[in-house]
Amino acid sequence: MELSSTDLEFLVGSLEQLRRMSATPVLPAFSERAVSFLAQLSRLLLRDRRSGVDVKSYAYWIRKASLEAAAREGDYRNRLGRGVALHIAPSNVPVNFAVSMTSSLLAGNCTVVRVSSKRFLQVDVICEAINGLLAGEWADLRPYLCVLRYEHNPAVTQALSTQCDLRVIWGGDRTIETIRQAVLPPRAVEMAFADRYSIAVIDADTYLAEDPEDVAKRFYTDTYYTDQNACSSPRLVVWLGDAVEKARRRFWEALEGLVRQDYPMKPIQAVDKLSAVCALGMSRPGVRYCPGSSLVVRVELEELTADVMDYKCGGGCFFEYAAKDLREILPILTKRCQTVAVLGVDRKRIRELVFSGGVRGVDRIVSLGGTMELSFIWDGFKMVESMSRYVYG
Amino acid sequence: MIEEFYDRNPYGLSASEKSRMLTGELMELTRFHKDHCPEYARFLNMLGYDEAKVSSPADIPYFPVRLFKEFDLLSVRREEVFKTMTSSGTTGQRVSKIFVDKATAMRQQKVMLKILGDFWGKGRLPMLVVDTPAVLKDRKSFTARGAAILGLQFAAREMVFVLNDDMTLNVEKLRAFTEKYQGKRFVIFGFTFLVWQHFYRELLCLQERFDLSEAFLMTGGGWKKLESEAVSQAEFKERLGEVCGLRHFLDHYGMVEQTGAIYAECAWGHLHASIYSDVIIRDYRDLTPLPIGERGMVQVVSVLPRSYPGHALLTEDEGVILGEDDCPCGRKGKYIQILGRMKSAELRGCSDTYGAEFH
Numbered sequence: 001m002e003l004s005s006t007d008l009e010f011l012v013g014s015l016e017q018l019r020r021m022s023a024t025p026v027l028p029a030f031s032e033r034a035v036s037f038l039a040q041l042s043r044l045l046l047r048d049r050r051s052g053v054d055v056k057s058y059a060y061w062i063r064k065a066s067l068e069a070a071a072r073e074g075d076y077r078n079r080l081g082r083g084v085a086l087h088i089a090p091s092n093v094p095v096n097f098a099v100s101m102t103s104s105l106l107a108g109n110c111t112v113v114r115v116s117s118k119r120f121l122q123v124d125v126i127c128e129a130i131n132g133l134l135a136g137e138w139a140d141l142r143p144y145l146c147v148l149r150y151e152h153n154p155a156v157t158q159a160l161s162t163q164c165d166l167r168v169i170w171g172g173d174r175t176i177e178t179i180r181q182a183v184l185p186p187r188a189v190e191m192a193f194a195d196r197y198s199i200a201v202i203d204a205d206t207y208l209a210e211d212p213e214d215v216a217k218r219f220y221t222d223t224y225y226t227d228q229n230a231c232s233s234p235r236l237v238v239w240l241g242d243a244v245e246k247a248r249r250r251f252w253e254a255l256e257g258l259v260r261q262d263y264p265m266k267p268i269q270a271v272d273k274l275s276a277v278c279a280l281g282m283s284r285p286g287v288r289y290c291p292g293s294s295l296v297v298r299v300e301l302e303e304l305t306a307d308v309m310d311y312k313c314g315g316g317c318f319f320e321y322a323a324k325d326l327r328e329i330l331p332i333l334t335k336r337c338q339t340v341a342v343l344g345v346d347r348k349r350i351r352e353l354v355f356s357g358g359v360r361g362v363d364r365i366v367s368l369g370g371t372m373e374l375s376f377i378w379d380g381f382k383m384v385e386s387m388s389r390y391v392y393g
Numbered sequence: 394m395i396e397e398f399y400d401r402n403p404y405g406l407s408a409s410e411k412s413r414m415l416t417g418e419l420m421e422l423t424r425f426h427k428d429h430c431p432e433y434a435r436f437l438n439m440l441g442y443d444e445a446k447v448s449s450p451a452d453i454p455y456f457p458v459r460l461f462k463e464f465d466l467l468s469v470r471r472e473e474v475f476k477t478m479t480s481s482g483t484t485g486q487r488v489s490k491i492f493v494d495k496a497t498a499m500r501q502q503k504v505m506l507k508i509l510g511d512f513w514g515k516g517r518l519p520m521l522v523v524d525t526p527a528v529l530k531d532r533k534s535f536t537a538r539g540a541a542i543l544g545l546q547f548a549a550r551e552m553v554f555v556l557n558d559d560m561t562l563n564v565e566k567l568r569a570f571t572e573k574y575q576g577k578r579f580v581i582f583g584f585t586f587l588v589w590q591h592f593y594r595e596l597l598c599l600q601e602r603f604d605l606s607e608a609f610l611m612t613g614g615g616w617k618k619l620e621s622e623a624v625s626q627a628e629f630k631e632r633l634g635e636v637c638g639l640r641h642f643l644d645h646y647g648m649v650e651q652t653g654a655i656y657a658e659c660a661w662g663h664l665h666a667s668i669y670s671d672v673i674i675r676d677y678r679d680l681t682p683l684p685i686g687e688r689g690m691v692q693v694v695s696v697l698p699r700s701y702p703g704h705a706l707l708t709e710d711e712g713v714i715l716g717e718d719d720c721p722c723g724r725k726g727k728y729i730q731i732l733g734r735m736k737s738a739e740l741r742g743c744s745d746t747y748g749a750e751f752h
Contacts, residue, residue, distance in 0.1 A: 092740070227740035267677035267690060268735035271709055274680075275457040281439030282432040282464055289439045293679045299439070314740050 001155045008156070011115065011127040012134070013146030018112065022163050024143045026081030027108035029388045030071040034105045037138045039064035044129040054095045055122050061374040062102055070106075070376050070384070079388040081108025082189070083165030088179055090171040091116035093230070097147065098126050099374060100168055105144065107387035112160065113147045158182040166387055169193065191386055193379055196231035196338035197309045200368060201238045201329065204247035206344025215343065216254035218369025222341055224263045225372065229314035231379075232339045232364075232371040236309065236319045238329055240345060244322045252296055259295045259316060269315040270294035276313035283311070290320075306334045326350075330357050337361030338379060343368040394418075395500060395696060403507045403667040404724035408717055411668055411726060412449050418696040419453045419704055420444060426702035429468035433702040450694045451673045451682045455705035458650050461489035469494045469700045478540045480649040491649055494700035501653030501697055502547050504669050508657055509548055511724075512643055513609050519574050520549035521567070521608075523583025523592045525556045538584055540649050541613055545582060555592070562595035571603055578607050584614035585644075588633075589624060596636045606638035613645050613655075617733055626662075646731050650703045654695040656729065663720050663728035670695040672729050674714050675707070685714045688732060709735050 005015045027034060045051050045059035060066070085104045089097035097115045104111040115123055127147055134142050150156050161167060161182040169179050172195045184190060200222070207215065223233045239248060259265075277299045281287040286302030298318040301308060308319060309332060323329060326349060333354065340350050340362055347365045354362045363380040366373070376383045397414065406414065423444070426433045440454050447453060460466065467474065475498055478491040493501070510516075528539045546552055553570050557563050570579075583592065588610070596603065610633065616626055624632075626644070633639040646664050647655035654670035666672055673682050674689040683689045691712040694705045711732040718725045 227738075229740040265678075266736065266738045267711065268709065269738045270677040270680065270690065271457050271459070271707060271735065272738065274707065275459045278436060278439075278456045278460055279463050282436050282460065285435055285438065287435075287439045288441065291440075294677060315738065 001159045003156070003159045007150050007153060009149040011123070011147040011149065012130050013142070013148070017143055018146050018148075020143060021084045021110040021112070021146075024110050026083060026110065027144070029076040029079035029081070029108050029384060030067070030106055031108060033138070033141055034108070034144075035064070035067050035071070037133060037141055038062045038067060038102060038105065040133055040138070041126075041129055044132070045126065048125055048129065050121065050125050052122065055125060057372075057374065058095045058098055058126075061099075067106070073376075074382065074385060076384070076388075078391050079107070079385070080391065081110070082387065082389050083109065084163055085109035085111050085166040085168065085387060086160050086164040087111065087113040087168045088170060088175065089113055089115050090175070091118050093170075093226075094120035094122035095126070096170060097123065100170065101145070101147070103376060103383035104166075104168070104387050105141075107384045109166065109387060110144050111146070112164070113145075114160070115147060115149055117149050117151055152178075154181060161185075161188075164188055166190070168387070191381060193231075194336075196336055196379070197236075197312065198232050198234045198339035198341065198371060199236040199238060199329070199332065199337065200234035200341040200343070201240065201326070201345050201350065202247070202251070202342070202368070203344030204239050204241035204244045206241070207247045207251060208243055210343075212250050212254035213258075215251070215368065216258045219251075219255060220258050220262070221369055222371040224259055224316060227314050228316055230372070233314070234339075234341050234371065235312060235317070236304075236321065236332065238304075239320065239322045240326060248320065252290075252292075252298065256293055256296045260293075263295065263316070265295055265315065270297075273297040273313050273315060273317040276311050276317050280308065280311040280319075304328060304332050306331050308332070309334075309336065326353060327357075329353075330359065333357065333359040333361045335360035339364045339366060339371050341366055341368045341371050398668055398696065399503070399507075401668055403504075403511055403669065404665060404726055406668045407725050411671070414668070415450045415671060415694065415696065416447065416453075419450055419694055420447055422696065422699065422704045423453060425699065426468045426704070430466055430702050432464050432466055433468070450671050450705075451692075453694060453705040455692050455694070455707050457707045458489065458648070458709065461491060461650060461701075461703070462487040465490060465492070466703075467492040467701050474700070478649045478652065480537045480540075489649065491652075491703065492701045493652075497698060497700040500699070501544060504653040504667070504697060505544055505655065506548050508655060508667050508669075509545075509611075509643075512657055512659075513578065513580065513641075517548055517550040518609075519551045519570070519577075519579040520545065520553070521570050521579065521581045522552060522554045523556060523581060523588050524554060525558050525560060526554040527558050537649050538614070540652060541584075541647070542582070544652050545611075549580070556587075560587075560591050562591060564599065564601070567603065568601075571605070576607060578609070580609045580611055581605065581639075582611045582613075585612045585616055585629070586614065586618040588612060589619055589622075589629065593633055593636060603637045606640055608639060609641040609643050610639050611643040611645065613647065615646075615731070615733070646729075648693075648706075648708065650706055651693055651695040651698065653697045659720060659722035659724060659728070661720060661722055663715055663722070664731065665720065665722075665724050666727045666729065668726065669697060672712065672714065672727055674712060674729075683714075685716060688713045690735070691729075691731065711735055 042059045042063040087100045097113050101113050165188050167190045169176050169192045176192045288300040290298045296316050301321045350365045473494045474492045475495045476493050479488040644658040645655045656664040658664050671694050673692040675692050676683050676689050691708045691710040698704045713730050715728050717727045720728045
């Protein structure tokens with residue numbers, strides 16, 4: 001099928017540019033033009049009064065110093081773009097399209113991003129800034145970027161896929177399954193960001209020496225800030241150490257205080273969360289409900305098995321497990337496990353466990369409070385490397 | 394035992410006596426389901442249920458109705474299941490499955506008859522159903538609409554479906570029915586939206602006038618769909634009165650999960666809990682029971698479900714208790730108002746549900 005303007009709504013770029021992309025020369029990785037373009041985008045967004053926390057943290061991530069530090073971290077001299085990169089952005093994390101676009105432009109690709117048909121102010125703010133730059137000093141980058149929308153249409157996805165060299169799919173298992181029905185050209189590669197879950201490991205004794213309000217704030221950022229529904233939001237808290245009872249009481253109390261004050265919970269979420277824990281409790285013995293506020297719903301588990309993580313809800317629904325030995329978490333480090341957030345536990349210990357156990361999961365070990373940080377490494381991919389091509393010789 | 398209830402007027406118990414009888418019966422049911430439904434037993438274990446701490450129906454453990462979508466919950470052997478009722482509910486594509494055996498079906502029918510009898514008098518009445526007979530086609534598995542009709546079938550002396558398969562009004566059937574029962578009491582039953590769309594609107598277009606002033610219009614299924622068309626409950630009644638003289642209205646609240654123990658509307662527009670069931674309004678923030686007059690989540694108990702553990706459930710509706718034992722209609726027990734389904738939450742985040750956009 002020929003792409004037509006009736007199917008596509010362009011936020012950045014045009015159908016003409018999109019059609020010409022296959023013949024557009026790619027750029028080297030971390031090209032001066034791409035870096036300066038993003039750095040200027042950063043300045044504009046930081047200045048824009050409409051920018052919320054998410055746009056600001058994106059803008060902060062792409063400021064000049066941050067990009068230059070990233071460029072120094074790898075060997076990019078022999079890297080250049082793969083060609084046309086098609087990105088399918090998720091529908092409920094508005095800024096994510098720009099994050100994916102950033103690595104793709106830095107890799108040197110002609111970048112096509114499909115954003116959700118849901119409208120977000122964040123998307124408009126970022127695209128407006130981009131259009132300003134492409135209309136002025138960075139006009140030479142116009143052939144390299146299209147941001148578009150289309151209602152789900154397998155023929156359009158196929159037409160876009162046919163001309164791409166790299167396809168990046170966000171949005172979880174079902175989106176991946178749907179998009180993969182569109183076949184890729186033989187040489188094209190794909191990066192798919194599937195459904196993942198994350199956990200926190202806390203040493204009770206270390207925790208008790210910390211400021212509970214401060215830890216609560218960090219954990220809130222990890223969880224409630226994204227409705228505890230991001231892949232990186234911990235849903236299981238594993239406790240180590242001796243004073244577990246005391247620590248957990250203080251931890252959840254402090255968190256609840258913060259949630260009560262900051263989190264706008266809808267009534268139906270109380271039902272959603274109760275449903276999730278009841279389903280878990282009906283499915284196996286060894287689950288203990290901790291009565292209390294429905295702002296923070298939690299159950300204690302007697303045993304960790306991989307399938308407990310199938311019972312998910314978001315919005316503040318937690319499983320807890322008190323471990324005598326860190327190795328007890330091995331069963332849940334499946335390929336669906338993404339981030340381990342730690343407090344009072346050396347990251348090296350988790351890494352050793354991952355390597356010695358040869359586990360399939362865990363792409364990322366961060367400090368508690370850091371799960372939302374933007375990074376050029378995601379889900380086990382070094383993004384710019386994976387989106388570019390290495391020329392040997 | 395439930396037989397003790399049968400001897401009473403369905404609205405004849407005052408608060409303390411009702412609480413005592415209900416609590417005893419619900420505790421017994423809790424024990425029964427614990428012994429016969431392994432998922433339910435694990436659920437009680439999870440909560441650390443202690444019978445000694447139960448002092449009112451609000452203390453009986455309850456779970457969200459949605460769980461009937463995730464598990465086949467039954468307290469009888471599968472071969473004893475006499476019919477399976479299904480309901481699609483709100484979330485997802487999966488349907489709830491309610492397993493009913495003969496004994497539970499009997500209770501449901503008996504109680505429904507007692508409740509309805511209190512409104513339109515003893516005995517079975519002829520019933521005109523504003524639906525198509527096709528809704529009952531699959532005898533093994535019923536939808537909410539089918540289940541409601543089936544639940545009423547035995548309460549009807551004769552049942553006539555007044556819609557054709559294409560949902561148009563069958564005027565000949567309507568004429569024959571009203572001629573046959575001219576000047577007598579009869580019942581018209583239908584889901585509110587169907588009554589509006591396929592009965593009221595068609596009557597409005599007819600040249601012929603029908604006199605339904607002796608009929609009871611029994612409705613169910615809620616008002617959300619009509620309210621989205623800006624038709625209020627009051628306007629619904631007024632307009633039906635204008636077009637065919639209807640003046641007896643009997644709306645009700647009920648659910649497939651607790652068939653039989655319906656909440657029927659009295660002349661003052663209040664939905665009444667009978668002695669067989671009760672409503673507890675809970676605060677969504679901590680699940681504690683709320684006093685009269687405060688809006689919250691509707692939790693229900695019913696002494697009827699014995700073949701499946703559905704005697705204490707959390708619905709997805711919001712409601713309010715308007716009063717207890719003091720409705721001007723004279724019926725004892727709580728009377729309530731249902732405020733509609735809770736709105737679903739659209740969470741942020743990157744996983745699964747948002748892939749739904751592509752489907």
